[in-house]
Amino acid sequence: MASVAATLVESEESGSFVLAAAGQWLVTTAAELDRRLRAVHIPRDKQVTLDLAGIERLDTAGAWLLLRTEHELAAQGNVVEFRNLRANLAPIFDQVRAGGMVAPAPHPRPAHHTLTGFLERIGRISVGLIGRVLSLLSFFGVVCIVAGRVFLHPRRLRLTALVAQMEQTGVNAVPIVGLLSFLIGVVLAYQGADQLRRFGAEIYTVNLLGVGILRELGVLMAAIIIAGRSGSAFTAQIGTMRVNEEIDAMRTIGLDPVEVLVIPRLFGLMLTLPLLTLCANLLGILGGALMSWFALGITPPQFTRQLQSALYAWTFWIGLVKAPFFAFIIAQIGCYEGFQVARSAESVGRLTTLSVVEAIFFVIVADAAFSIVFSILKI
Amino acid sequence: MSSADLTKEPIIRVRGLVNRFGAETVHDGLDLDVRRGEVLGIVGGSGSGKSVLLRTVVGLNRPAEGEVEVFGRDVWAMSDPQRRELEKRWGVLFQDGALFSSLTVAQNIEVPIKEHFDLPLSLMDEISAVKVGMVGLPEDAGEKYPAQLSGGMRKRAGLARALALDPEVVFLDEPTAGLDPIAAGAFDELIRDLKTSLGLTVFMVTHDLDSLFAICDRVAVLVDKKVRVGTLEQLLNDNHPWIHSYFHGPRGRAAQHLEAAAGTEQSAPSAAPV
Structure with a gap:
């Protein structure tokens, strides 16, 4: 998909950093953008501007990447501002922002990978078994x-x-x-x-x-x-x-x-x-x-x-x-x-x-x- | 998204649809257009084939006759790659959420992303968390299993999964059925917000008169095995006996009064720049 292109250009003008985002910020390009955003290194306590003028299309995945960048930079003491977001893309941006910074849910892990987990499982099964036998007996009654x-x-x-x-x-x-x-x-x-x-x-x-x-x-x-x-x-x-x-x-x-x-x-x-x-x-x-x-x-x-x-x-x-x-x-x-x-x-x-x-x-x-x-x- | 809104091109086009179950004909020569950017409500009596219509459009129920085109392509005559492209562009919310019971909510939302895109795991987790926030679920809902959620939360989680790929159209099957009035109202508001901000087209089967008045741009009424489509004003003046008793019965009137009262303070959304 050559037509789907998104770019991110980093530049520095008089002590403040500018990240210029352009192109299609969509879930299709998100993997590449994620990689590039992770590669950007900006020192602490600077003025950072995210210039969104070049963004042609934006979906929630793209908006999330931008908001995540803002959040992470701000956490490092930088002053972050967005500029030049097209008016027709603003609602998506606001929608994602309104959802808030939800922490990703931890994935459930099978418990028996550790020794204690294994023992815990044995215990649970044994107790469960006793309970089942008792309730089977009561049903029998x-x-x-x-x-x-x-x-x-x-x-x-x-x-x-x-x-x-x-x-x-x-x-x-x-x-x-x-x-x-x-x-x-x-x-x-x-x-x-x-x-x-x-x-x-x-x-x-x-x-x-x-x-x-x-x-x-x-x-x-x-x-x-x-x-x-x-x-x-x-x-x-x-x-x-x-x-x-x-x-x-x-x-x-x-x-x-x-x-x-x-x-x-x-x-x-x-x-x-x-x-x-x-x-x-x-x-x-x-x-x-x-x-x-x-x-x-x-x-x-x-x-x-x-x-x-x-x-x-x-x-x-x-x-x-x-x-x-x-x-x-x-x-x-x-x-x-x-x-x-x-x-x-x-x-x-x-x-x-x-x-x-x-x-x-x-x-x-x-x-x-x-x-x-x-x-x-x-x- | 923005310019298309003005042209009102049909995004779904149904022509001459016939559905039969055994000897019973449910739809007989049904025509329907859904325009880009609108919320279309499908109403009709029990057994009039609302859900069957939805299932036919999304390709789960093969019609006896007729054409169903989505984004200009016949749903029943497309190749597998075309079908996959189509699946990226729509989302479906089934009546009770139809969440995969063995997966957590977050994993449910990730299923379509995983299937269609190759994203890093951490980013996928983040995107699913964004969707959890967007549909207004509490932060800890992501790690829960569907069985641990209430009916309303399951619907929101189902909507989050339907929205996982930022689709252009979402199909909602009775989104407010079984919810208490407050939750139903909140769900209506959520759909209206998402429609405005994401430029969604919404195809909504519903029984809920309040939803119709609150969020639908046009309504399609299934009567006599066909549909009558129109704006609410047009349908309110329709003389068909079923349509008349539907909108002018006690519940229809109550919903109208409610909307009339709310309309004075909330006429803005339709004029918002999309």
Whole structure:
């Protein structure tokens, strides 16, 4: 841009300095002008005149540069005056001057760059964690009280909402849960067969599949998919209602948000997750059976016979009994994080992510706890 | 800036604009000119397509038919470099400020500067501080995040970002909606001051009758899927039923009285040298 030119000429006439500014003092030329103004050195306690006669165009960036120069020179004890500013440029000049000398805002810096900052962060996170656990517990308490009330007065249970939740979290999740479990069954059979073949024990692939899927994988897969699919939806739905003040509106009308929003989601999920687990189990075994047939030549009759000998009645129930507990964890955390949303859209996104991570975390922790309990009970 | 003010060339030219959403036609053959240096207020009933018109002009909403020219170039038929040049010459204030929530106010103001110019960081910080002062925000507002500001402050911060590059046109979407009357009045005054000192052209969607009377040079009323443009006197005498009830309803009359009272002491700004 050759046409955009700004100049600054420094001269000295009889002991007083003159800075003659000319051309286009715009944001486009500001970088160059800034550099030149920084290079100007005027001794202290002098008479300085800023001659603006040559300025053709001026914007707020240019005006700021001139005013900043005046301010800095004056701070060094110089007497500064402007002259020959074109009348049509005066309003911009006055506007910037009227804004005052605002100090630039400091940039926010991440605090953990220093050792103390790092320690501070650890402290903050720990205290925050304790606070969160306490408030999660108190939410748990509230939900239990409300759930008890609903048990005592079953009329308070909102059947329509319950059925709608069961459809959304249960029926609509069947395809994805089924497909993924089927694929897990296929993968497990393939990998298991590959290893067991070395011992000539291919037939035990069936035992691996049966025990692995029925005891652990079926229910875990279903719970993790539902945590990602429905737990996040709970947080986002309730969070959006928080942002829109819908929850506050409910309270003023006399509706209990926990009863209206949490109970149908909680009961709905506790009823559907066992059913989804059943579906995951069936399709996982089916996938494994098909893979065993194609890869190992284990025919379906052989497969069922081996499966029957590998399992005892408890194997199936051990997997299934965990499902309502996992459902409780997912619904509880999903709804809790929804209520934590502040009145900004940004917090909906943050807490939705958090709710999925926490739900999966606690599901796996709970699964580990179940394993310990079952091994003590020797089942 | 000064000589152009006299010629009153159209800076925005909309011809035969048609906007449809599904089966519903919002604008049907709408024509509109915005002249350099004026404050044009866009009014209309709820759902009449005021914000849609603004979004169409700034290129966020592709019209079904029609031409939209800004600075003599079709907004929908320009190359990317042309588009970038255009972005340097306009600023948009969205309804709730639309500040980037992860950045401080100062950083928000720096975003357009950073995107379009290569300035030293210190100078950029200074310029953003100048804008903070210009829109009348307190000095410590620069380091705050949008969530820490009140609605009125967010609007001022949004205006500061819109003004970051000293644009020739600013688009304001309901700048005074949701503000208390004192803050709204102060915002009107701010826009009038900035218009006079920076030679801005202002395209303002508003519901606020007081703003219309206080700062608009001309008003465009969206009725029957088109606009009727005129000065306030012309529109006050318009016989269209909606326009008549808009300006002669109780609120319209109140705003007129208010302006009549203020007009006696404040007739100077329009005559000020720009």
